[in-house]
Amino acid sequence: MRYARPTEPLHVVDVLVEGFRLLWAGIRLLYLPAFLLALVVGAISPIEIPSREPAESLDFDQVDWLRFAASIVAGFYMYAVITAIVHYVASGAPEGVPSPLFIATRRFPTILAVNLMYILAVFAGTLLLIVPGIFVFVGLYFCPLLPITEGRGPTDSIRGSLSLIKGHWGRTFAVAVITIGVGYMAGLGSEKAALFLADQFEGDFLSNTIMMLTYAAFDAIIFAVSVCVTYGLYQDLRLRQTPDRDLRPTD
Numbered sequence: 001m002r003y004a005r006p007t008e009p010l011h012v013v014d015v016l017v018e019g020f021r022l023l024w025a026g027i028r029l030l031y032l033p034a035f036l037l038a039l040v041v042g043a044i045s046p047i048e049i050p051s052r053e054p055a056e057s058l059d060f061d062q063v064d065w066l067r068f069a070a071s072i073v074a075g076f077y078m079y080a081v082i083t084a085i086v087h088y089v090a091s092g093a094p095e096g097v098p099s100p101l102f103i104a105t106r107r108f109p110t111i112l113a114v115n116l117m118y119i120l121a122v123f124a125g126t127l128l129l130i131v132p133g134i135f136v137f138v139g140l141y142f143c144p145l146l147p148i149t150e151g152r153g154p155t156d157s158i159r160g161s162l163s164l165i166k167g168h169w170g171r172t173f174a175v176a177v178i179t180i181g182v183g184y185m186a187g188l189g190s191e192k193a194a195l196f197l198a199d200q201f202e203g204d205f206l207s208n209t210i211m212m213l214t215y216a217a218f219d220a221i222i223f224a225v226s227v228c229v230t231y232g233l234y235q236d237l238r239l240r241q242t243p244d245r246d247l248r249p250t251d
Contacts, residue, residue, distance in 0.1 A: 019229030026089035034220035037078040045071035050191035080104040080111045082227045083148045110147045113154040138173050164237045175233045190218030
């Protein structure tokens with residue numbers, strides 16, 4: 001299936017539908033990288049998800065903190081790669097441009113800087129009060145996308161995100177809440193499914209392997225859906241802001 005970008009602004013529900021259209025068009029390119037990256041992130045993280053044990057307070061040693069930091073960085077890279085693939089599919093898979101993996105890797109220092117600035121800004125806003133933190137979260141919602149989709153630098157990505165949502169804060173908030181809420185519920189469901197399947201096998205090694213593979217298989221879909229819906233909203237807001245802008249990758 002070849003994807004065609006929308007040519008006029010969409011309603012919120014249509015933005016969600018557009019995200020699934022984009023997922024369907026790019027699933028063959030998206031799924032395997034998302035699955036492999038989900039396995040890597042899960043293997044690096046010191047937090048066992050899913051887990052048969054009840055959640056306990058974090059008691060990390062130095063190695064655990066290093067693994068935790070590495071898993072966050074790996075998660076940023078995963079987001080960048082999937083975003084680059086989605087952008088490639090949405091652009092009609094044009095010839096003569098570098099691969100999505102190359103683009104995500106080359107721009108990763110910028111992507112890392114943008115994500116760290118985003119986290120710090122949301123954290124600072126939340127420390128003031130919950131509401132400022134929410135406003136910052138929504139205002140900078142697209143800054144992790146812009147280094148990939150438009151080749152922007154860290155501060156320019158922040159300005160670009162604020163410019164995109166200007167006049168469309170409610171629309172962005174609604175899609176973000178739906179995406180995060182559905183993703184969270186789907187994640188809980190995938191944990192239960194992974195644990196259920198793991199319990200059908202004897203032996204710790206086989207059981208744990210089945211559990212991790214099942215969870216990563218579901219997580220890859222959940223993550224890809226989240227990126228596709230976010231990209232669908234990005235397209236909609238960019239179309240509203242600059243109807244004639246060419247969003248195809250050029251480098």
